[in-house]
Amino acid sequence: MSETSGSGGRGEIWIEKYRPSALAEVAGQDDITERLRSYVAQDDLPHLLFSGPAGVGKTTSAMAIAREIYGDDWRDNFLELNASDERGIDVVRDRIKNFARTSFGGYDYRVIFLDEADALTSDAQSALRRTMEQFANNTRFILSCNYSNQIIDPIQSRCAVFRFGPLPETAVAEYVEQIAGEEGIEITDDGVDALVYAADGDMRKAINGLQAAATTGETVDEEAVYAITAAARPEEIETMVQHAIGGDFTAARAKLDDLLTDWGLGGGDVIDQLHRSAWSFELDDQATVRLLERVGETDYRITQGANERLQLEALLASLALGDAGE
Structure with missing residues (x-):
C-alpha cells in the first residue's frame, strides 16, 4: 500500500494516495513484477517497454522501479514525460537529451519514463532510437504504450517487452476493499461487485469510482456506484x-x-x-x-x-x- 496511506484525507486523490510504492505491492501482475524485481535485485536493468490497457500498473511499475533503485533520491534520477502532450521531435532532442547529459552522483544510470510512447510521431521515435544508443551507458528508458505495434521495430528490439493484461476481478476487489478499510468506508458486497464490473480490469477506474461513490453517503452500495459511473447494471x-x-x-x-x-x-x-x-x-x-x-x-x-x-x-x-x- 502507498507510503501515504491511512484513514481520512478525503481531499486527496486516492489513485495517488494509494499508488503502490514497491513492485511487490503492484496488484494483479505477479509474473511481470517478479521479473522486474529480479532486474532491480541484480542491478541489471535493460530498456523496458510496457504495453497494455489503461489502469493496469504500467506507470506504477515504472515509478516503483525508480523508488527501489534510488530510494529517497528517486525523483532526482527519474524523468517522466507524456508523449501525448509532447508529440514532436523536440521532446526527444531537447528534454530527454538534457536530462541524459546532466551529471549525477552515486548511480550508474538514470531512468527516463516515456508514457504513451505510441503517440510519438515516427520522426520522434527515430530520434528516440538514436538517443537510446547514444546514452546507453548512463540512461535506461522505460516506454509505456497501449499498443506496442505502434512502436517502431528498432525500439522494440532494444527493449525487454512486458505485456500487461487487464487486472483480474479478484485483484480489483481486494484492493477496493483494502482502501475502503483504510478510509473507514462501509462498502457492501454488491457495491464491490459493481465497482469491479464498472472498472473492467482498470484499477484506476475502480479507485476513482470508490472515491466518488463514497461522497454520496455513508455506505457504498450498488446503487451509489452505478449512479456515478458510466455504466448501467x-x-x-x-x-x-x-x-x-x-x-x-x-x-x-x-x-x-x-x-x-x-x-x-x-x-x-x-x-x-x-x-x-x-x-x-x-x-x-x-x-x-x-x-x-x-x-x-x-x-x-x-x-x-x-x-x-x-x-x-x-x-x-x-x-x-x-x-x-x-
Missing part, C-alpha cells in the same frame, strides 16, 4: 437485448432511451457493455456470434462519426427482425 443491458430478440422493438428502444437519457451513457458505453455481456444472454453460439458481428459493425460506424442513437436503434431493429439468429 448488466441486467438493464440484458433486458434491452431480450426485448429486441423477442421481437419487441418498441420496448427495446424505450430501454435504450433510458440508458442514454436517464443513465447518461454514451453510445460507446452501451456498445462496450453489449460486447461484455453478449455471452451471458440466452442465445445459442451461432446467434451470439451474429450479435457480436452486429455490435462490431455498429461500433465501427459510431467511431466513424455516424449518429450513435440511430446506429444503436438500427442494431436493435436487426435483432428484432431476427438477424441475430440467422
Whole structure:
C-alpha cells in the first residue's frame, strides 16, 4: 500500500494516495513484477517497454522501479514525460537529451519514463532510437504504450517487452476493499461487485469510482456506484437485448432511451457493455456470434462519426427482425 496511506484525507486523490510504492505491492501482475524485481535485485536493468490497457500498473511499475533503485533520491534520477502532450521531435532532442547529459552522483544510470510512447510521431521515435544508443551507458528508458505495434521495430528490439493484461476481478476487489478499510468506508458486497464490473480490469477506474461513490453517503452500495459511473447494471443491458430478440422493438428502444437519457451513457458505453455481456444472454453460439458481428459493425460506424442513437436503434431493429439468429 502507498507510503501515504491511512484513514481520512478525503481531499486527496486516492489513485495517488494509494499508488503502490514497491513492485511487490503492484496488484494483479505477479509474473511481470517478479521479473522486474529480479532486474532491480541484480542491478541489471535493460530498456523496458510496457504495453497494455489503461489502469493496469504500467506507470506504477515504472515509478516503483525508480523508488527501489534510488530510494529517497528517486525523483532526482527519474524523468517522466507524456508523449501525448509532447508529440514532436523536440521532446526527444531537447528534454530527454538534457536530462541524459546532466551529471549525477552515486548511480550508474538514470531512468527516463516515456508514457504513451505510441503517440510519438515516427520522426520522434527515430530520434528516440538514436538517443537510446547514444546514452546507453548512463540512461535506461522505460516506454509505456497501449499498443506496442505502434512502436517502431528498432525500439522494440532494444527493449525487454512486458505485456500487461487487464487486472483480474479478484485483484480489483481486494484492493477496493483494502482502501475502503483504510478510509473507514462501509462498502457492501454488491457495491464491490459493481465497482469491479464498472472498472473492467482498470484499477484506476475502480479507485476513482470508490472515491466518488463514497461522497454520496455513508455506505457504498450498488446503487451509489452505478449512479456515478458510466455504466448501467448488466441486467438493464440484458433486458434491452431480450426485448429486441423477442421481437419487441418498441420496448427495446424505450430501454435504450433510458440508458442514454436517464443513465447518461454514451453510445460507446452501451456498445462496450453489449460486447461484455453478449455471452451471458440466452442465445445459442451461432446467434451470439451474429450479435457480436452486429455490435462490431455498429461500433465501427459510431467511431466513424455516424449518429450513435440511430446506429444503436438500427442494431436493435436487426435483432428484432431476427438477424441475430440467422
